[in-house]
Every structure is written in C-alpha cells, then in structure tokens.
Amino acid sequence: MNYTIEDLQRMMSYLRDPKRGCPWDVKQTFETIAPFTLEEAYEVVDAIQKGSPQELKDELGDLLFQVIFHAQMAKEQALFGFEDVVSAIVEKMLRRHPHVFPSGKLDSFGAPSELTESDVAGMWDDIKRQEKAQLGVDPDGDQSILSGVPDSMPPMMQAVKLQKSASKVGFDWDDVAPVFDKIREEIDELEEACISLSHAEVEGELGDVLFAVTNLARHLKVSPDVALMKTNLKFRRRFRYIEDKVKEQNRLLVDCSLDELDKYWDQAKAAGM
Template sequence: MSLERLVAIMRRLRDPERGCEWDRAQNFATIAPYTIEEAYEVADAIARDDMDALADELGDLQLQVVFHAQMAEEAGHFRLDDVLDGICDKLERRHPHIFGDAEHSPGWEELKAAERKKSPDSSALAGVALALPALERAAKLQRRAARVGFDWPDVAGPRAKVDEELAELDGETDHQRKLEELGDLLFAVVNLARHLNIDAEAALREANAKFERRFRAIEGEPGFANLSLEEKEALWVRAKADQADSSA
C-alpha cells in the first residue's frame, strides 16, 4: 500500500545511522510550521479549483502526519496505527445514527459536550487551538461562548461595540495600549461578522485578493513609483472601476 511505502520511507529518512541529516534533526516544534503551511496549500489548491495541485498538496499534508507519527513512535508516545484507530473510533462515536442506534442517538453538540467533560479543562472554550488563524480563532471562541448564552441578542450590540472600540483606539496615545485596543477592535469586527453570518477569515481573504488584483493592475503603469499619491489614487480609482465593469 502507498501509506505503508510512505511510512517505510520516513523510517529510513529518520534512521539514526543511514537517514537524512535534516530529517533526523527535526522535532515536533520544528515540523509544526510546515504542517500548518501544507494545510494552507491544500486550501489554496481548492480555492483555485486545481485538482492536480490538490492531489499533490494532500500528499504533502499526509507526509506531515506520518512525520509526526514517526517521531512520536521513536519517543514511545504513540504509533501511526494509534492515530488511525483514534480517528476511526471518533468518527464512529460521533455518528451513532450511522454506526449505532439511530433512534436513541445523541446530537452532535451533545456528543462534543460529553467529550469535553472528560477533558481536564471543563471550560466551554476548551480545545480551541492556539495555532488557528487569529480571526478564525476569535470567531470560534465567540461561538463557544454563545452556546452557553454569552452573546448579543442581535447585530445591534456588536455593531455598537465596533464604534466603541474604535473610539477607544482613537483616544489612546501609548503604543502598547493602542496594540491592545486594536486587538479589541478586530475582535469586535469578527463578532459583527459572525452576527451577519459572514466568515471574517473568508471576507479578509477576498479583500486581500481584491487589493492584489487592483494593485497589480496599476503598478505596471509607466513611472508608477515616481507618481504622486494623488496620481496613484487616480489610477486606483480607475482600476477599481474597470474591474467592477469586467465582473458585471
């Protein structure tokens, strides 16, 4: 099987005597950034609807799982089989309506809540990964709090909070306090997005893409770097109008 081949290759790369010097030197912390990067590259291939790239990136992501599992096995923590058995058990446990008694099956949230109760951390916020993108993690923390009733009843509350946080940012002069207030403002904007049923992370990705399209359209203009800000702004407005017309 291909998975067995990949496991064998990774074991050889990590072999203390015959392995690759770079692979042998790695640990969980040094590999984690690559794991996150590969997950984003999977998402990028999906966004571009590039199935060839997706197949390639999924392979890279699978390598990350095998890499971590190999290091864990060497340290005596767990093996790849334990990882696979664990996810199989979890899927069956979380889908009792498929693999068990459909009539008496608890709901998804009940199952998740029961799992959290078994954790040493009993908070409603337990298990929200620190490595998530900040906007996504903010939304997830807010959703968790909302499940136990800590939430605005409608969009008016978070909308007013954005104005409040913006005013507090404007009133600060200390750099550290400005940093804190800007964080509060971003958190409030994510809350507003959530109440509008908008994914803040997706909205910012779209804004990034839009900025990139428009900037690329104007930076090729002759002498762009030496133009005044007003001239660059005029080009920006024209590019904005041109792209709006082309998408209509």
C-alpha cells in the same frame, strides 16, 4: 506509477533513518515541524480559494506528509503509530455520528437521518463532553467552557472559537444590529486612544476592534480568515495592475504621485479585479 499510503510511510522511515536518511529530516522534532504543518494547512485553503484542483491535490499531499512525519516521530518514541492515528479518528467519527452509524460500527450505516444541522451540532457537543468525562478530566482543573480553545490557534480563528463557546451559554446577541454598534463603539475608543494614550493602550483598543469585527463575521456566518484571504488576493491583483501600468510607462512606483496610483487602482476595481 500509483504509490500507496504504505509507500509514503516507508519513505518517511527512510528519510528519518539515523545513518542513511536525510540530515534535515532526521534532526526534526514535533516542535520544529509544527510551523510547517500549520503552513501546509493554510496552503490547502489557498489552493481551494484559487479553484485549482491540481494545486489542491499537491497541497493535500503536502499536508498528508506532515501527518506521516509526526506519526513516524511518534513511532520512533514508542508513543503511537500511523495506524493508531487512523483508528483513533475512525472511532471518534463513529462515536460522534450515531445518527449515521447507529451501532457505532462502519457496517451499521443506516437509514437517512431526520436530524437538522442544529440537532447534529448540539449532539456533537454533548458527545465531546461525554468523551472528556470518560477521560477523567481533573475536577480541579480548568473547567472554563473556553478551555477547549487552543491558545496556539491563529488569533482570528481563536476569536471565533471563543465567541462560539460563549454563545452556547447565552453570552451573545440575538441579531447583528448590536454587533455593528459594538464595532462603532470600539472604533471610537481606538480613535481616542490614538490621540492621548500609550502604544500599549492603542494596541489593546485595536485588538478590541478586531475582536468585534470577527464577531460580526461569525454572526454573518462568514469565516473572517477566508474573507481576509480573499481581500488579500484582491489587493494583490489590483496592485499588480498598478505595477504593470507604471512599468508600461518605463517609470518607477516611487516616482508616481498617490493620485496617479489611485487612478490605476480605480481602473483595476472598475475592471472587476
């Protein structure tokens, strides 16, 4: 049987019913559900990296359920409903794609655009600024170009967003060479900190290294989150190979020398794992 978005909304209302719903679902709030929303978003990315359409379908469903969950809680508080969420995003996309919808309506789908990707990015930022102005942003409020980057965003993703924002006003290098120099400089400072400075100062210097490496990823047009995720998956594959090899010998990992484990690691690497 094929269910609809309306069925999903109705299910969510039943789960949240104070008398007959699920006790766990009923007691949730925006704050308590937020970590699950973030987790589901990461699981969508994980499914994409695995190249599994079935997993992607399931994980997208889980993420959609999070949207429905938040919308239901908002509806209960008379804040907004799911229909308002849909209308808001459609209207926003129509505003931000005038090169695709000239009259700002879905039925105005026009001729192929001659704009470049760079043109579109610049126009997108201009439209976002206009939207903020129309919302009457407090002139005495935070006017930093970095204010649009949420503090709650995962650190590595946040670093990229901060760097992109600063780059728009010229605070950036024109090519990648100085970025490598900056990474070497930060690593040297970290090494010095490890010798003579406090834990807090070492932490600060390590943060500088990570920020510089993230900046390199941005210049190379690589997502540091995705790159690290792929490396994590690679580490899992190779380490499992080590575990399997040790298990074949009826031994424990702790009983093996580092040289032995490194030998299996190299085998896994040579096998393309």
